[in-house]
Amino acid sequence: MTQALELKNVTVKYNRTCALSAVNLSAAENDFLAVIGPNGGGKSTLLKTILGIVTPVQGEIKIFGKNNSQYKEPIGYVPQFSSFRRAFPITVEDVVLSGRLKGGGRPFRRYEKNDYRISGDIMDKLQITQLRRKPVVRLSGGQLQKVLLARALAAEPRLLLLDEPTASLDSEAKNRIYEILKQINQHTTIILVTHDLAAISSYIKNIACLNKKLYYHGEPEISEDIIHKTFGCPVDLIAHGVPHRVLRSHGGDATC
């Protein structure tokens, strides 16, 4: 069976600094993979390398069996909040519609009926239709996150990448995002990166631990030892008693 995503021996360097070192990673179709690791551990770089924005110095990336430079289908991408200008004159609907654009720069590309229909359906699904005419500047964090998710989904991707999708959200908004992701996951492969272990929900099927190197990849059952290696320090493994806990409980309280 072809994998949705396959990374072989991928190494990425920024000037001389190594961001990713010989990473091997794969995700089956309709997998829900969470890549966890500390800040600066190469998580965003990993996503950008998959997207083709960052070119690896070595290694191979395959998306649904095709080299990532040859893969012409859209890939859904939800960036971090900080990566763009919030004070920009654009409405929610226009942001979602922009996900329908494709490269190649066809002049006089206007949004067509089909584009409006698909964006409309997605906005309905994410319950942001009533925000349609609102400028993005006036959205709350949770609303903006849904808008970014809707923009990524507007392209109808088979692969969805999310960069810290629940950072800066309260736990209620987080849960709602995960509920939506669970639905999407039925027919879309999802790869999510986060440094926040508490953000991981029970909907996740596999986990990878990344800190420049890949330390673990598999079922979401990881030991304190792996966490220690990934984060370089003992980490309080998820708040105990939180409903979405997926990591095995461990003896004694560890602190950084």
Next chain:
Amino acid sequence: MLRAVLQYSFLQNALFCALLISACCGIVGTVIVLKKQVMLSGGIAHISFGGIGLGYLLGIEPLIGAFLFAVAAALGISILGERSQQESDVATGIFWAAGMALGVLFIALTPGYPPDMASYLFGDILTVTKTDLLLALIIDFIVLFLVTAYYNYLSVYLFDAEFAAVLKVNTKLLAGLLNVVAALTIVILVRAVGIILVMALLTAPAAVASLIGSSLKTVMLAAGVITLLSCLGGLWLSYSLQIPSGAAIALFAAAIYAGAHIIKRLRSQYG
């Protein structure tokens, strides 16, 4: 003043010029303000002085020299800008000074009496020629065509350049193209308000417009209208108070900006 407009062709030219530069200035100013490239546009304006000097030295139309220098600088800066923000910031500063210095040097080397440079530094919309108007018209055509043809791409690129790259939009080409278009617009603005005052028309109308508009389209349109108001207001001031037109236009634009911010402050306090 109305009778004077009908009577004197230089006043008619000035009004035409105001109308023509408002279109490209509104669009390019909006891009510059949203992309936070005010420093870069100042750099391009000052570099064009080198081209003006070269034009005098070689005996060709100084504005042609200005176009060549400005476009070359815009391309140079966008190539450097790909590497790092800091590098491009420093490069802009160096280009800025070197361009001015070259202009002074070329003019000193020009045989005969030195030409009057004040009109390039502070602009003179009252002396624009038919050729200047034609150039402005061509630039308007280029800018309007590019913006209408690639509006949706431009909007997504300016909002979130990284996402535009994910959509496989050629962001490098787009950035280069925007810089070149900015360079063309800046040179034509130099003719109207001068190198030193060009910043007023590029920034103030777009900054005020972004307080009003809810989409890129409306901000560009509003910026164009505010540019036109600044030019007309400045011309009227200049005519009735007998003060230099470039300075009057720049001050009018600055006054609109100050007024808009005072209103915004009052509205958020009492509204």
